[in-house]
Amino acid sequence: MAVEVLSERSVRRSRCRMRKLTVLLVACMLAGATALSAMPFRRADANADGVVDxxxxxxxxxxxxxxxxxxxxxxxxxxxxxxxxxxxxxxxxxxxxxxxxxxxxxxxxxxxxxxxxxxxxxxxxxxCDYGAGGCEDGMQASGSHYRICMPPAAAYNGRLIIWAHGFQDAGEPVEIPEEQMRFADFYLPDLLTGLGFAFATNSYSKTGLAVRQGVADILDLVEVFKELRGDPVKIYVTGASEGGLITTLLVEGWPAVFAGGLAACGPIGDWEYQMRYFGDARALFEYFFADLIPGDPFNPPPDLVASWASHYETVVRPAILDPARRGALDQLARTADLQVDPSDFLATAEVCVRDFLRYSVVNLLDAVATLGGFPFENLATRYAGSDDDDALNAAVVRVAADGAAVEEMRAHYSTTGALQRPLMTIHTLYDSQVPFEHHVLYEEKCRLQGSEETYHYGFAVDRFGHCNFTAEEVLVAFALMLVAGGDESLVESLADLLPSP
Known part of the structure; x- marks a missing residue:
């Protein structure tokens, strides 16, 4: 019950803050500030011949x-x-x-x-004339692929926006996930360069769990950009899902580099909690649907990993949607705290099951290798919400975490809430992969650090789905990031894209 009360308070505060900041945003737009633009140059190269002599x-x-x-x-x-x-x-x-x-x-x-x-x-x-602008791809020393996109030189406002992409399944090729840069009718590089921003992103040096790699590769991307295009006036970092955590860690850890950030739908509250959410759900699924997935639930066989998409569609999905097994699905949702939409239980429960099983089957072994050990433990967990909790707790599969993995998560995957630069966070109330509880936990961290009222601005969206935002919601959060970062003069360039006041 305490968690529910805290969540409700968090939602109310998020919406109140969104309203207040939106008023500020509208005021900036109505003030008619002119968007900055400037020509890149090299100081002291007075005759513009490319050298200082x-x-x-x-x-x-x-x-x-x-x-x-x-x-x-x-x-x-x-x-x-x-x-x-x-x-x-x-x-x-x-x-x-x-x-x-x-x-x-x-x-x-x-x-x-x-x-x-x-x-x-x-x-x-x-x-220093970049001409008509455009994009340039390259390779970082780590093996991460990068892309840098510039607006026409005369339109460049001196701000660099970095995009930290979300999770990619282990085993996928190391490449920039193009589909994650397409949002509604927008393609991020075109949208941002069209507004005068420079844009940069990369693939990270590995797929699967890549938080540490993402942090290191984006810091290196900043240096690559400076070497190729010079020092920007300000750098903002934005990201979604896993990229939301990477964004938060970067804004917390490198305030001298980043002027602010926007973290969407990320596991920013507590990484160990995220591992427990997936681990508990997998253990409970094995209890309620024991006949559907072959092999050890926490050591999936390679042939199952390779054929998972087909196995899920032909075996698992029909079973969890079977009316005869609805009771088992109801109990799974309650005991695992699946983030279902009560108004559309069956469809959203299926999405939740699909998502946690994808992580647990396809990506678990990569996480174990990346973290240096098994990251989940439920030896002392008592599950509740089934028709017979005693029977459930007596029979559910139990596993222990490796100390090395726990230390790794706490050292490199945990946020602190200690902010010196503005961070916008946005989360749906019913996120099928990264529970809204992360928003609540991070807000509490910021409160304890004294940064909740000064640097953290969290927004709750009453909707189901992972990163399921409208274009207008993301653009408003982006514009508010600019305002909080001291770039009110750039907001007018977004006016035609934002919803009417």
């Missing part, structure tokens, strides 16, 4: 004293980034070149957007 100091002197008007990027002349062009800029360049002084401020030596606000302009800068 003595000719650049001469160029500054020519502009100051010889009426040279052939400098289309005055930002590049401002070598010391004090907001004006004067003789100190020539001195800064010469000191760097010949007196071992500190290099000019960013953007230097790579191209980038001016991170400071001043009255200087940059109409063109040939060495």
């Amino acid at each position: 003595i000719a650049d100091a001469v160029k500054v002197l020519g502009v100051l004293f010889l009426a040279d008007t052939t400098a289309p990027c005055r930002d590049a002349l401002d070598a010391n980034d004090d907001g004006k062009v004067d003789i100190a800029d020539a001195i800064t360049t010469l000191a760097f070149l010949f007196a071992h002084a500190a290099p000019p401020p960013p953007p230097f030596a790579a191209c980038g957007i001016d991170p400071t606000s001043d009255d200087l302009s940059c109409d063109a800068f040939g060495p």
Whole structure:
């Protein structure tokens, strides 16, 4: 009952906060702020020839004293980034070149957007002109595939949006999951570059459980982007499902890198709880439907893993939908706390069963290998909600967790709620894979850390399904992330895509 009360309070607070922040968002839109755009350039490269040398100091002197008007990027002349062009800029360049002084401020030596606000302009800068924009694919040192997409140079607002994708089944090829970047009528790279943002994503270096790899590969992706396209003014990270956890860990752990984040439908509350949710459901399924899946429920045979999709459709699904076995399904849903929609029990219960079995059969052995041991234990668990709880608890399969796996999960998969940058989280109330309880648990972590009212903004959506959001809901959360990150001026570019106030 305590969990139910906390969940209800969490939902109310989420909706109240969504309303308050939406009012703020609308106010920003009505204020008519102009979306920023700027030309990438290299500081101190005053003559825009691609290198910084003595000719650049001469160029500054020519502009100051010889009426040279052939400098289309005055930002590049401002070598010391004090907001004006004067003789100190020539001195800064010469000191760097010949007196071992500190290099000019960013953007230097790579191209980038001016991170400071001043009255200087940059109409063109040939060495950093990305032309019409477009996407570039490549390979990271870890084996992760990456993609970087740029808007036209003149439209670039200096902000990089990184997308952390969700879970991919173990054994699938290591590649960027294209289908996860398609949302409603939108394709994320096209949508974001069309709004002036740079976009980057990658595949991670492995499929299956890839949280640690995802964190490391995205941090490396930031460096790849800087090397190829220069330092952005700000970096935001967004992700869904497993990518939601990766996003949260990145925002918590690297506040100097990321200006904010948006984590959707992720297991951000407690990774061990997520393992228990899958493990309990698998153990209970074996009790109520013992004749459907061959082999050890916690050590699935390779031939079953390889043929799982067919086995589920031809054997498992018909059985759980069989009216004669409805009582067993009802008990499974109660004892395993399946996240069913009460208004559509049968259909949503089937989705819940399909989802937890997919993880338990297809992906369990990969998780064991990745974590360095078995991650689930129910030796002392007492299950309740069946027609005969004593019989259930006497017969249900029992397993023990490996200490190494538990230590690994606590060290590298657990969030803290300690935020120094804004994090938006969004979750459906009836998530078939990642229970809404994660939202509740994370909110409590943030409260204990003192960041709930300052940096964490959680939104609850009354709907069934994993990551089952409308385009408008995601866009509003994205816009609010920008507002919380101090980029109110960029919100107007989203106005035509957002629902009417």
